[in-house]
């Protein structure tokens with residue numbers, strides 16, 4: 004696919020002999036030093052995944068607000084109905100809200116992670132630094148792999164909003180899709196991120212301190228959301244947290260009984276599940292702030308009155324969009340977490356039993 008406009012080269016050392024290697028740091032400390040450098044690169048890759056997909060989304064908004072195709076769904080049977088811009092069609096709105104809700108959740112989660120990094124560097128309190136470090140540790144692979152995997156799906160959905168034009172190079176989405184895919188591959192493939200999260204960041208982490216730090220912050224968000232966020236959304240999130248704790252216990256059980264192959268086979272679905280619940284966490288947090296702000300401007304206005312407020316007032320449109328985005332994520336994306344947990348704890352072993360010979364169909368070299 005290629006990253007166009009970027010010079011990528013491969014250097015081969017030692018082809019002509021005379022190649023000297025220098026040891027940086029102490030012997031046997033290389034991995035540790037490398038991980039310090041790589042962690043920053045992984046955080047940056049998460050941000051790139053979000054930013055690249057965000058740009059694709061903004062093009063999709065622009066296009067869908069201009070392209071006229073099809074009548075309003077309520078006028079389907081009226082042969083004289085005028086065409087409307089595709090942003091009015093429920094399925095197109097669904098695609099836009101899906102992208103918006105993931106992107107807003109990702110942006111908040113990435114900012115939260117970077118803020119912890121600032122605390123590590125700037126706080127006077129050792130306890131705060133330790134907690135911030137635990138949060139950076141656990142969130143780095145979730146943000147790197149979660150935001151970049153979803154970034155590929157978001158750019159693909161942005162292309163879908165364009166219909167056939169999206170697939171053509173005359174329009175910008177092709178480039179965003181190409182740029183999105185590399186982010187899931189470099190700085191440690193997303194498969195490697197999943198194993199890092201599962202083993203180093205959780206199961207091998209003493210007393211699961213990283214996970215405990217994350218859960219503590221999630222509980223604090225729930226406490227603040229009570230009485231502000233509608234119980235029907237908060238209830239979904241509370242159920243997910245309970246299931247998440249059970250999932251961690253399930254993996255601890257596999258670890259205790261030496262079922263390492265099962266753990267590795269479930270690592271990527273587990274990272275995906277962690278991404279889902281972390282984005283939901285951000286939405287509960289955002290809703291706690293956005294809901295009262297929207298209420299203050301829009302009040303109980305309905306129908307045409309509400310439409311007028313949203314058209315005339317940018318702040319009202321912004322907060323109404325935030326609220327709908329969070330409600331969309333919690334109501335339609337978070338429930339998929341339960342299915343993910345069910346699929347993992349079913350503990351299917353096909354991926355373990357599959358020896359290389361079952362993959363028939365390899366092409367002749």
Ligand SMILES: Cc1cc2nc3c(=O)[nH]c(=O)nc-3n(C[C@H](O)[C@H](O)[C@H](O)COP(=O)(O)OP(=O)(O)OC[C@H]3O[C@@H](n4cnc5c(N)ncnc54)[C@H](O)[C@@H]3O)c2cc1C
Nearest residue numbers: 005006011012185188189190191192193194195196198267
């Ligand atoms: C455009 C571009 C620019 C790049 N720029 C740089 C750069 O500037 N500097 C640099 O150092 N590198 C760079 N890379 C390299 C990039 O980091 C690697 O391609 C990437 O880390 C994957 O390594 P690999 O290609 O050797 O794949 P492989 O390691 O062969 O992986 C192939 C597949 O197998 C899986 N896999 C491999 N090992 C395991 C395992 N132990 N357990 C489970 N699954 C496994 C991987 O997850 C992946 O899905 C660049 C790559 C590209 C495409």
